[in-house]
Amino acid sequence: LISRLRPGRDGDAPGLITLLTACWLEYPGCVVDVDGELPELHALATYFADAGGTLFVSELDGRIVGSVGTRPLADGAWELCKMYVDAGQRGSGLAQALLAAAEAHAVAGGATAMKLWSDTRFTRAHRFYENNSYVRSGPIKVWTDLSNSLEFAYAKPLAGVVVQRLDAAAAESAIPRLSVVLRDCVDAGASVSFLPPMAMERARGFWKGVASGVAMGTRILLGAWVDGVLVGTVMLNLDMPQNQGHRADLQKLLVHPAIRRRGAARVLMQRIETEALAAGRTLLVLDTEADSNAEPLYRSAGWTEAGRIPRFALMPDGSLSATILFWKELA
Numbered sequence: 001l002i003s004r005l006r007p008g009r010d011g012d013a014p015g016l017i018t019l020l021t022a023c024w025l026e027y028p029g030c031v032v033d034v035d036g037e038l039p040e041l042h043a044l045a046t047y048f049a050d051a052g053g054t055l056f057v058s059e060l061d062g063r064i065v066g067s068v069g070t071r072p073l074a075d076g077a078w079e080l081c082k083m084y085v086d087a088g089q090r091g092s093g094l095a096q097a098l099l100a101a102a103e104a105h106a107v108a109g110g111a112t113a114m115k116l117w118s119d120t121r122f123t124r125a126h127r128f129y130e131n132n133s134y135v136r137s138g139p140i141k142v143w144t145d146l147s148n149s150l151e152f153a154y155a156k157p158l159a160g161v162v163v164q165r166l167d168a169a170a171a172e173s174a175i176p177r178l179s180v181v182l183r184d185c186v187d188a189g190a191s192v193s194f195l196p197p198m199a200m201e202r203a204r205g206f207w208k209g210v211a212s213g214v215a216m217g218t219r220i221l222l223g224a225w226v227d228g229v230l231v232g233t234v235m236l237n238l239d240m241p242q243n244q245g246h247r248a249d250l251q252k253l254l255v256h257p258a259i260r261r262r263g264a265a266r267v268l269m270q271r272i273e274t275e276a277l278a279a280g281r282t283l284l285v286l287d288t289e290a291d292s293n294a295e296p297l298y299r300s301a302g303w304t305e306a307g308r309i310p311r312f313a314l315m316p317d318g319s320l321s322a323t324i325l326f327w328k329e330l331a
C-alpha cells in the first residue's frame with residue numbers, strides 16, 4: 001500500500017476532482033463547484049508546495065484513489081487537508097497510510113501539532129480521526145458556500161509527551177481512544193473498577209458518562225499524548241457534598257501498557273494539580289490498589305497515605321486486594 005503512495009502532481013487534477021466529487025456526493029447537501037469554490041484543485045501539488053507543504057496521492061490502475069495534503073500554519077502546527085479515499089479502498093489501510101505519510105512529513109518539517117477541519121456531515125471521517133488520536137477542539141466553522149458547510153476543528157499534538165485538558169467536545173471525541181486505553185489497562189491487570197476481559201461497549205459506556213460530566217462541569221478530564229498517540233488520562237470528580245467544596249477526588253489515572261515509563265503519568269499528575277487549584281480545590285483524595293505501579297508515583301509526587309483497607313477490590317484471580325487511601329493538600 002505504502003508503495004502506491006507517491007507525491008501528487010498538478011497533472012493529477014482530473015483524478016483528484018473525480019475522487020473528491022465522489023466523496024462529497026455521499027453526503028446530503030454537498031455540492032462541488034470546482035471553479036467557483038475549489039480552484040486550487042486544478043493545480044493542487046503547486047498549491048501545497050507554495051504553502052511550504054506537500055501533497056500525496058495513491059494511484060490504482062491509472063485512477064487516483066486516495067489523497068492527502070499538509071501545510072504549515074503560523075503557530076507551529078501543520079494542517080491536514082484534502083484527505084479523501086475512494087469508497088472501494090476504505091478499510092484497506094490506505095487511509096491509515098496516507099495519514100501516516102502526512103504526519104511524518106509534518107513532523108520532519110518541525111510540526112508540534114496537526115490540525116484539520118472536517119465537515120460535520122463526514123461522520124465516517126470523524127471516527128477515523130478519533131481512532132487516530134485527534135480530538136475536537138471546540139469551535140465550529142460556518143461557511144457561506146453552496147454546501148452550507150459547517151466544519152468541526154480536530155487537532156492533536158505530534159511530538160513528545162503533551163498533556164491537554166479535554167473540554168466537552170474533546171471529551172466526547174476522545175471516547176474511542178480512551179476506551180482502548182481503559183480496556184487495555186484492565187486487560188493488563190489494572191484494578192480500576194472493572195474486571196477483565198473488558199468489553200469495548202462497557203468501556204465506551206464509562207467514557208460517555210465521563211464526557212457528560214465534563215459537559216456539566218462536574219469533572220475535569222485530561223488526555224496525554226505520546227508522539228501523537230492519545231495514551232493516557234486522569235480526571236477529577238468535582239461533585240462533592242455541600243461542605244466539601246474545597247475538595248476533589250482524583251480518579252482513573254491510566255497510561256496504555258505499551259507506553260509506560262515515558263513520564264506521561266507524572267505530567268498528568270502535575271497538570272491535574274494546576275487544574276484543581278484553578279477550580280478552587282485545595283484538597284485531593286484518591287484510592288489505589290496496594291503495591292500497584294501507581295503507589296510509588298503518588299508517594300514521590302507528595303501524596304500522604306491515610307491508611308489501608310484490606311480486602312477492598314476483587315482481582316481477576318478471585319482474590320481480594322487491599323486499597324490505600326492517599327490525600328494531598330495543594331498550596
Ligand SMILES: CC(C)(COP(=O)(O)OP(=O)(O)OC[C@H]1O[C@@H](n2cnc3c(N)ncnc32)[C@H](O)[C@@H]1OP(=O)(O)O)[C@@H](O)C(=O)NCCC(=O)NCCS
Binds near residue numbers: 260267
Ligand atoms: C500507574 C501508571 C498510570 C503509571 O504510568 P506511566 O506513564 O508508566 O508513569 P510515568 O512514566 O510517568 O512514571 C512515573 C513514576 O511512577 C512510578 N512507576 C511507574 N511505573 C512503575 C513500576 N512499574 N514500578 C515502580 N514504579 C513505577 C515511578 O516512580 C515513576 O517514576 P520514574 O520513571 O522516574 O521512576 C500506569 O502504570 C498505569 O496505568 N497503571 C494501571 C492503572 C493504575 O493502576 N492506575 C492507578 C489508579 S488509582
